[in-house]
Amino acid sequence: MKKTSTRLADGRELLYYDARDDVVRDAVDPRPLDAVSTTSEIRHDLLLGDAVAIASHRQGRTYHPPADECPLCPSREGRHSEIPAADYGVAVFENRFPSLAGDLGRCEVVCFTSDHDAAFADLTAEQAGLVLEAWTDRTADLAEVPGVEQVFCFENRGAEIGVTLQHPHGQIYGYPFVTPRTGLMLRSAAGHRTVTGRNLFDDVVGRELAEEVRVVLEGAHWVAFVPYAAHWPYEVHLYPKRRVPDLRALDEAARTEFPQIYLELLRRFDRIFGPGEPPTPYISAWHQAPFTADGRDDFALHLELFTIRRTSGKLKFLAGSESGMSVFINDVPPEAAAERLREVAS
Numbered sequence: 001m002k003k004t005s006t007r008l009a010d011g012r013e014l015l016y017y018d019a020r021d022d023v024v025r026d027a028v029d030p031r032p033l034d035a036v037s038t039t040s041e042i043r044h045d046l047l048l049g050d051a052v053a054i055a056s057h058r059q060g061r062t063y064h065p066p067a068d069e070c071p072l073c074p075s076r077e078g079r080h081s082e083i084p085a086a087d088y089g090v091a092v093f094e095n096r097f098p099s100l101a102g103d104l105g106r107c108e109v110v111c112f113t114s115d116h117d118a119a120f121a122d123l124t125a126e127q128a129g130l131v132l133e134a135w136t137d138r139t140a141d142l143a144e145v146p147g148v149e150q151v152f153c154f155e156n157r158g159a160e161i162g163v164t165l166q167h168p169h170g171q172i173y174g175y176p177f178v179t180p181r182t183g184l185m186l187r188s189a190a191g192h193r194t195v196t197g198r199n200l201f202d203d204v205v206g207r208e209l210a211e212e213v214r215v216v217l218e219g220a221h222w223v224a225f226v227p228y229a230a231h232w233p234y235e236v237h238l239y240p241k242r243r244v245p246d247l248r249a250l251d252e253a254a255r256t257e258f259p260q261i262y263l264e265l266l267r268r269f270d271r272i273f274g275p276g277e278p279p280t281p282y283i284s285a286w287h288q289a290p291f292t293a294d295g296r297d298d299f300a301l302h303l304e305l306f307t308i309r310r311t312s313g314k315l316k317f318l319a320g321s322e323s324g325m326s327v328f329i330n331d332v333p334p335e336a337a338a339e340r341l342r343e344v345a346s
């Protein structure tokens with residue numbers, strides 16, 4: 001893998017990740033861009049103890065551009081995008097419309113492929129492996145950025161999720177604090193450690209492997225299952241069998257196996273609702289340990305993949321109980337979801 005770091009015309013960082021070591025990345029961004037100005041502000045909710053990023057500058061961001069104006073496609077004569085090169089493998093750049101920026105964290109865009117019409121599930125194992133390298137490298141780099149406490153790599157897929165650019169891409173947030181969800185998991189793990197002397201994540205994964213009924217897919221180094229108390233209609237958690245706190249700590253065997261496992265999961269997601277159905281909207285979210293928080297060593301890297309579609313043509317909305325009280329009501333029993341996800345295996 002070759003990594004090349006460069007700058008866009010307004011000073012934002014752009015990184016190329018290439019499978020081949022002899023690729024030269026020297027294209028210059030010719031656009032007359034003004035420096036990025038952001039007005040992000042983090043406000044803390046005194047009642048809930050969580051944080052809200054107020055980011056009014058994002059209202060002007062690019063919204064469903066036509067395909068020939070896609071800012072994530074390679075540049076060509078007369079049409080300059082965010083990526084000055086004529087082609088690329090994986091490209092990562094700082095978001096021009098960040099929710100978090102400066103000493104309030106960092107927002108990056110990850111372009112998974114230069115092919116505008118592809119989906120992540122269409123990538124080859126080599127391409128998916130390159131994306132994993134990029135996620136890992138960004139986690140390692142952002143760990144060194146002062147003020148970044150936690151790195152979140154994720155993909156929103158589908159207009160139903162609110163995706164405003166069709167080009168296959170994900171995002172990376174470097175938060176300046178431990179996120180509320182991760183904080184909850186750390187507290188659960190600490191409580192479990194106190195009561196049982198054991199690791200919570202090990203016990204959760206061990207239970208799923210023992211009960212088998214919710215296991216969707218198992219490799220030599222990874223296991224994917226629908227969690228016992230799934231919140232979403234179709235939700236899968238993917239864990240490396242050897243527990244590690246973050247992407248940097250994955251061993252070679254787990255890295256090598258990851259593309260085949262993850263691509264198969266994504267393909268199954270697209271088949272859940274049967275042929276003729278539009279691609280399944282999903283959120284794919286990497287959970288990583290914060291860098292300095294207490295209990296970091298008890299955290300387990302894992303990926304949570306879920307869809308908001310509950311049946312053909314119908315979405316699960318976060319309505320009164322979910323939005324008002326944080327109590328999810330799930331119409332699909334986790335065991336039935338797991339069975340469906342096994343039925344649609346390649």
Ligand SMILES: [Zn+2]
Nearest residue numbers: 070073116167
């Ligand atoms: Zn594109």
